[in-house]
Amino acid sequence: MDRQLYTExxxxxxxxxxxFLAREVEPHKxxxxxxxxxxxxxxxxxxxxGLYGIQIPEQYGGSGETDYRYRMVVCExxxxxxxxxxxxxxxxxxDLFLAYLLDLTTDDQKQRWLPSIASGEKIGALAMTEPGxxxxxxxxxxxxxxEGNEYILNGQKTFISSGIMADLLVVAVRTNPEGGSRGFSLFVVERDTPGFERGRKLDKIGLPGQDTAELFFEDARVPASNLLxxxxxxxxxxxxxLPRERLGVTAMALATTRAIFDITVAYCKDRKAFGKPISTFQHIQFELAEMSTEIDIAEAYVDRSVRAYNDGTLSDVDAAKGKWFVSELQKRVIDRCLQLHGGYGFMNEYAVGKAYVDTRIQTIYGGTTEIMKQIIGRDLIA
Incomplete structure (x- = not known):
């Protein structure tokens, strides 16, 4: 299938x-x-x-490039x-941290934070989720x-990706208990903020190299100038x-699904049973045909979503549709690919085995499949 998403x-x-990945990442991953x-x-x-942060304006060290197709290339x-x-x-x-800094910061805040992000000197994270x-x-x-020129933060966050490594965190808090939907605010909390402590690095079943942590705020004193x-x-x-965040999950889900599928096709051509490649068996061909078709159809939706995002027309509902469907497709396809690998698929040295556990989170973070369906359903009956 000829893909028309990309230019030269x-x-x-x-x-x-x-x-870059072959030189600096693949040997160490x-x-x-x-x-x-x-x-x-x-x-x-x-x-x-230029693997990330290229959307940062040139005066702060980036390229000012907002075309999401470049982000898709990195995912793939x-x-x-x-x-x-x-x-x-x-x-x-x-897909998370920078979107808030680019959209919500003042000129002074941009000057304070964006150059160090553009250079890779500092890492950012988004802290929303709490234990309950x-x-x-x-x-x-x-x-x-x-209190005067400061805000005093108290509370706890959990499952915060890059929570240990991050130098800057966008933290969601409640500033007015009686304010309803207008009772919440966002702050940038810096690494050495008094009263801010990091808890344990959580032990996950997948993505072990990417740190996920608990965060604690006990009378943490944040300058009022850090309000976003x-x-x-x-x-x-x-x-x-949320549309940008969910598009990011969708993009990575599609890219990983395609990559593991391609590996599986090659494996089926090489792996022999009963004296011939297993790819010659009709059942295997049917399995591969179904997965190939599903991936191509999902790819068409994702490509349309990318174009809509670039045009500023990607809705929350359309992003939710892509997020739940493609992440669930990913879970299903990678499971089938592991099955086709047989016992080898259960070994960490094979890409399909690692991807099986690394991608299981995709239907959970960024909003669970169930929440995505609720967003879509509410829109349908509104």
Whole structure:
């Protein structure tokens, strides 16, 4: 199937990304997963190579390039080498953290934070989820009250991706307990903020190289100048940025599904049973045919979503459709690919085995499949 999404410029960029990953990521990715930590130096190199942060304006060290197709290229090349822990950390910068800094910061805040992100010197993270609050953002209990030129934060966050590594965190808090949907605000909390502590690095079943942590705020004193946007509009800001976050999950889900499928086709051609390649068996061909068709159909929807995002017309509902469908497709296809690998698929040395556990989170973070369906359903009956 001829894909028309990319231009020659995107393919030139792809070669640059592929060369960087082969040189700086592929030789180290397994070591990072074993150590449960990615060397920070690689992010400075990745930023300087333009693997992320290219949407940052030129005056702050970026390229000012907002075409999401470049982000798609990175997703595809990261998936091709199965470096998913590294890929998630990059995605957190481009699809979550940076979107808030680019859209909500003042000129002074941009000057304070964007150059260090563009250079890879600092890593960002988004802190929304709490022990009793996942997809229900209105249940956030972490609070902030103003005292003079500071806000005092108290509460706890959990499942925060890059929570240990991050130097800057966009933290969602409740600033007015009686304010309803206008009772929430966003702050940038910096690494050495008094009263801010990091808890344990959580032990996950997948993506081991990408750190996920608990965060604690005990009378943490945050300068009022670190407020993002207006006080009380935090929930609206969070909701407004969800399409980009969910498109990011969708993009990585599609890229990984395609990469593992391609590996599986090659495996089926090489693997022999009863004296001939298993790809010659009708049942195997039917399995591959079904997966190929499903991936192509999902790809058409994702490509349309990317174009809509570039045009500023990607709705929350359309992003939710892509997020749940493609992430569930990914789960189903990779499971079938593992089955076709037989016992070898259960081995970590095979890409399909690692992808099986690394991608299981895709139907959960960024909003669960169930929440995505609820968003779509509410829109249908509204």
């Amino acid at each position: 410029d995107h393919e030139i960029y792809r070669e640059s990304v592929r060369d 397994d070591k990072w997963d074993e150590a449960r930590w990615i060397d920070r130096e690689v992010f400075a190199k990745a930023a300087s190579q 090349e990261v998936a091709r080498i199965n470096a998913l822990s590294f890929g998630l950390t990059v995605a957190l910068q481009d 609050t996942g997809s229900d953002l209105r249940g956030i209990k972490t609070s902030a009250r103003r 946007g207006e006080e009380g509009l935090g929930l609206q800001y969070l909701m407004g940025h």
